[in-house]
Amino acid sequence: MTANARIWPLVLILTIFSAPLVVMYFYQVVDSVAQPDPGSLVPGALDLSNWRFLWERIDSGRPSIWVVTFNTFLFASTTAFLVTSLSTMAGYALSRLNMPGRPYFLGGLIILHAFPTITLIIAIFIILQFLGLFDTLLGIILVKAALELPFGVWIMKGFYDTVPWEIEMAGVQDGASRLRVWWELVLPQVKPGLAALLIISFLSGWSEFVLPLVLAPGSGTQVLATYMNAVIQDDATADFGLFKAIGMFYSIPVIIIYLVFQKQLMNIYGGGTKG
Amino acid sequence: MKLRLDKFTKRFGDLTVIEDMDLTVESGEMMALLGPSGCGKSTTLFAVCGIHKMNGGKLYFGGKDVTTLPAQERSVGVVFQNYALYPHMTVEQNIGFPLKVQKLSKPKIRTEVERLAELVQIGELLDRRPAQLSGGQQQRVALARAMIRKPDVLLLDEPLANLDAKLRLEMRSEIRRIQRETGITAILVTHDQVEAMSMCDRIALMRDGKIVQLDTPEQMYVNPRSQFVAGFLGNPPISFLPAVAGDVLSFGHDQTLARPSALEASEEVVVGIRPEHFGPQHGTGLQGEVTFIESQGREVLIDVRLDGGGEIRSILPAGEPIRAGQRINWGVATESILAFAPNGDRL
Numbered sequence: 001m002t003a004n005a006r007i008w009p010l011v012l013i014l015t016i017f018s019a020p021l022v023v024m025y026f027y028q029v030v031d032s033v034a035q036p037d038p039g040s041l042v043p044g045a046l047d048l049s050n051w052r053f054l055w056e057r058i059d060s061g062r063p064s065i066w067v068v069t070f071n072t073f074l075f076a077s078t079t080a081f082l083v084t085s086l087s088t089m090a091g092y093a094l095s096r097l098n099m100p101g102r103p104y105f106l107g108g109l110i111i112l113h114a115f116p117t118i119t120l121i122i123a124i125f126i127i128l129q130f131l132g133l134f135d136t137l138l139g140i141i142l143v144k145a146a147l148e149l150p151f152g153v154w155i156m157k158g159f160y161d162t163v164p165w166e167i168e169m170a171g172v173q174d175g176a177s178r179l180r181v182w183w184e185l186v187l188p189q190v191k192p193g194l195a196a197l198l199i200i201s202f203l204s205g206w207s208e209f210v211l212p213l214v215l216a217p218g219s220g221t222q223v224l225a226t227y228m229n230a231v232i233q234d235d236a237t238a239d240f241g242l243f244k245a246i247g248m249f250y251s252i253p254v255i256i257i258y259l260v261f262q263k264q265l266m267n268i269y270g271g272g273t274k275g
Numbered sequence: 276m277k278l279r280l281d282k283f284t285k286r287f288g289d290l291t292v293i294e295d296m297d298l299t300v301e302s303g304e305m306m307a308l309l310g311p312s313g314c315g316k317s318t319t320l321f322a323v324c325g326i327h328k329m330n331g332g333k334l335y336f337g338g339k340d341v342t343t344l345p346a347q348e349r350s351v352g353v354v355f356q357n358y359a360l361y362p363h364m365t366v367e368q369n370i371g372f373p374l375k376v377q378k379l380s381k382p383k384i385r386t387e388v389e390r391l392a393e394l395v396q397i398g399e400l401l402d403r404r405p406a407q408l409s410g411g412q413q414q415r416v417a418l419a420r421a422m423i424r425k426p427d428v429l430l431l432d433e434p435l436a437n438l439d440a441k442l443r444l445e446m447r448s449e450i451r452r453i454q455r456e457t458g459i460t461a462i463l464v465t466h467d468q469v470e471a472m473s474m475c476d477r478i479a480l481m482r483d484g485k486i487v488q489l490d491t492p493e494q495m496y497v498n499p500r501s502q503f504v505a506g507f508l509g510n511p512p513i514s515f516l517p518a519v520a521g522d523v524l525s526f527g528h529d530q531t532l533a534r535p536s537a538l539e540a541s542e543e544v545v546v547g548i549r550p551e552h553f554g555p556q557h558g559t560g561l562q563g564e565v566t567f568i569e570s571q572g573r574e575v576l577i578d579v580r581l582d583g584g585g586e587i588r589s590i591l592p593a594g595e596p597i598r599a600g601q602r603i604n605w606g607v608a609t610e611s612i613l614a615f616a617p618n619g620d621r622l
Contacts, residue, residue, distance in 0.1 A: 169359065170355060170420075171372075172325075173326075173347075174372050175373055176372075
């Protein structure tokens with residue numbers, strides 16, 4: 001009883017501070033299926049017309065939502081795959097191989113990770129233009145993967161560091177080649193890291209906005225983030241209901257991924273050892 | 276198979292850890308590399324298995340020069356201190372991994388795994404994962420995995436260090452039994468003299484990258500070549516006392532003992548007296564006061580401060596009526612006294 005009594009003021013304070021967030025999310029959901037009067041907080045009648053973008057084009061100039069979603073998925077999953085597979089190899093090399101300049105490489109990784117990528121945007125634009133990859137999905141996939149790599153390599157290096165040396169020595173002694181030792185004995189020990197990195201880089205790709213906006217502005221390469229941006233910008237009278245419904249549509253995969261993979265995502269901060 | 280290290284040298288950067296070390300392990304012999312930490316015993320082991328490159332010298336298995344052979348191609352089984360089992364594989368997969376690498380057929384691997392599992396007595400655990408095993412069981416799996424390829428040499432790196440006391444005793448005799456049964460040539464690296472003495476045919480005692488004595492456990496205990504060796508072997512440890520060897524051994528303050536017949540008269544010596552060679556059963560000779568009594572159940576360990584300085588230890592059967600503070604006059608088995616020159620060499 002006394003414990004409860006002491007907890008209530010705390011709960012009250014937390015409620016006050018979190019209320020705006022909760023209200024925000026609440027109206028995000030409610031407004032996507034309702035048509036309130038302007039300025040009113042009371043949702044009107046149930047109205048599914050905000051979700052019309054799912055079965056028709058909201059205007060003739062725009063690609064279908066399904067093309068855009070497919071683009072986003074392709075962008076996010078290819079990026080995630082690239083980042084994870086390259087980080088898995090680079091992380092191992094940095095953790096285990098005694099190569100020249102290794103400390104500088106590690107330092108460089110941290111700097112790159114901390115570097116504000118937007119400052120590179122003009123240089124990247126020129127490079128893509130030169131390579132003929134401007135306004136292509138492949139172009140922004142490569143750029144996004146490159147920018148995500150320092151983080152991925154660093155995380156994977158951390159996971160490899162927790163794998164005991166002796167496992168590798170034992171593998172070598174058992175007659176396996178270094179490559180086989182890595183693939184068959186070490187990689188399974190860092191699986192939690194792999195899973196977490198795959199999910200995190202997928203989510204990061206899924207929510208990427210600036211790179212597609214600047215480097216792939218054409219309608220053929222639109223992703224959900226830029227699609228939403230176009231919806232809110234173009235119309236003289238902005239359709240907030242539509243915007244919120246697309247927002248919902250955009251966040252549902254993220255929410256599902258978080259719900260399903262909570263445990264794996266926690267892993268990335270908990271180190272690589274299994275309990 | 277006979278193993279021979281010839282002028283083995285190992286350097287880490289500018290630091291020479293081991294220089295020109297010679298070591299021969301006879302076929303079927305179990306050899307201990309014993310020494311304090313940092314003496315180079317693990318370095319030697321890793322050089323033999325091929326994890327460390329040798330900076331100088333040669334390594335022979337039988338008559339074959341394997342100095343430059345990569346670790347994968349050396350026929351060596353290793354048991355690591357933390358066992359290094361593969362956590363994601365079952366016991367069966369762990370033991371069978373070396374054969375899987377050799378691309379043997381599944382039924383063949385299965386038969387071999389079962390044979391080894393029987394040898395190390397873990398037949399009923401084959402489907403478990405390492406995390407579900409006790410320390411002793413993990414140890415047995417590691418042994419089986421190291422032995423399944425029928426290696427020329429078995430290397431054991433502090434194999435008992437991670438076990439609790441009772442298991443250690445059990446695994447000590449188990450490892451020895453398995454080594455005897457298979458007749459494999461083995462090297463045991465340890466810092467524990469009891470392990471080395473109880474498990475091995477011969478001991479190579481190392482210090483600062485050099486083998487200071489190589490002998491059977493009995494010989495090394497009875498006949499140590501230096502003060503370091505005498506002090507390293509024996510539990511409870513030997514006591515050292517400065518003395519003058521004239522007609523009698525004189526410890527100052529009118530404390531004298533008969534001079535051992537083997538010892539020539541000289542000025543300053545250091546004598547080593549093992550605890551079992553000092554006590555009332557040896558008559559009288561040294562006077563002092565009991566300062567500390569430690570009961571070990573079957574035996575009691577007694578510290579004595581001699582009149583005129585110097586500490587000496589005795590071990591007696593339990594039940595002797597001795598109290599701390601008591602004055603005693605006990606004798607020494609003088610022919611068992613070990614005498615050393617001031618620089619530590621045996622006299």
